[in-house]
Amino acid sequence: MSDNRRVTSTASTRFTSxxxxxxxxxxxxxxxxxxxxxxxxxxxRLGKPLLVEGPAGVGKTELAKAPPPATGSRLIRLQCYEGVDEARALYEWNHAKQLLRITAQGDGDGQWDALRHDIFSEEFLLARPLLQAVRSTDPVVLLVDELDKADVEIEGLLLEILGDFQVTVPELGTISATQRPFVVLTSNATRELSEALRRRCLFLHIDYPDADLEQQIIRQHVPDLDATLAESVVRLVGRLRDLRLRKSPSVAETVDWARTLIALGATELDEAVIRDNLGVLLKHQDDILRATKTLNL
Structure with missing residues (x-):
């Protein structure tokens, strides 16, 4: 059954500057x-997908989650993991419902051809995140999160969407976006993404913020923290990031550390406070031991 549904998509810009x-x-x-x-x-403005790479915890996912409330768009998220496949990412057929239809209608003479077309129709299609984003008539932000954790086959599925903002369903034809979604792909760079995918995207590397910006982030999320203490927090986290750790503290962990100080009623970063609460910032025992030794705690 071929029903060509190709429609030229429009790129409606969300920001003017x-x-x-x-x-x-x-x-x-x-x-x-x-x-x-x-x-x-x-x-x-260019209607291009945005590929965001960088260490874990620097705000890559949050960057994709921020535009929906800011622009009145809907967020559709595909969380990638090892083994995610086309049925979870793009679409699948509702096999249980198809079986019920076959059982109810039977297989009398000459009925199978009509039935075969019937059960591969819109009624039985289960749209997953990628197809949901393409078919949406409302403004959408599509987040493909941690793409580097998925198998390379998922990148192949993405190429048609990122290049032409369309999906081909063999039984239904080509479905193109009427409103181009704002697409954000994130990667922690645990594996190299293909050049074909990179060509279709604008690239952004997000690293840990500089000291001034991180202090602003702390003041926004923990407004009760003293400004001098916030500066000390950022300085400590910067020293930890300079060490060769298995997992450096993320921005989220910096904020957690600031909240920890508020909860403890601490007015300064003394050795005891740092030593007893390093588990808020560091998540591996060997990192804690290295930091304790280096900082002479």
């Missing part, structure tokens, strides 16, 4: 650097 991106994201709690705001603006 880089400054507007900064303001809109800040309004929903995301403090973007100039590089982040500029790249997000260009991805929106």
């Amino acid at each position: 880089v400054d507007e991106v900064c303001r809109a994201l800040a309004d929903v709690g995301y403090l973007a650097s100039d590089a982040i705001a500029t790249t997000a603006f260009l991805a929106d």
Whole structure:
């Protein structure tokens, strides 16, 4: 059954300037650097997917989650993992419902051809995140999170979507987006993504923020923390990130550390406070031992 549903998609821009991106994201709690705001603006203006790489915990996923409330869009998320397949990412057929239809209608003379077309129709199609984003008539932000954890076959599924914003369902034809979604792909760079996928995207590397921006983030999320103490927190986290650790503290863990100090009623970062609470910042015992030795705690 071939029902060609190709429709030319339109790229409706969400932001008019880089400054507007900064303001809109800040309004929903995301403090973007100039590089982040500029790249997000260009991805929106050019209608290109945005590939965001960087260490875990620097705000890659949060960057994708910020535009929906800022722009009135809907967030559709595909969380990648080893073994995620086409049925989980794109679409699958409702086999139980198809079987019920076959059983109810029977297989009399000349009925199978009509039945075969019937059970591979819209009624039996289960749209997964990628197809949901393409078919949506409302503004959508599509987040493909931690793409590097998925098998390379998933990248092949993405190529048609990222290049033409369309999906081909053999039984139904080609379904194209009427509204281009704003697409964000994140990767922790645990494996190299294909050049074909990279060519279709704008690229953004997010690293740990500089000291000034991280202090702003702390003040936003932990407003009760003294400014001098916030500066000490950022300085400590920076020293830990300079060590060769298995897992450096993320921005989220910096915020957790600031909240820890508030909960403890600490007014300064003394050795006892740092030593007794390193588990908030560091998640491996060998990292804690290395930090304790290096910081002479």
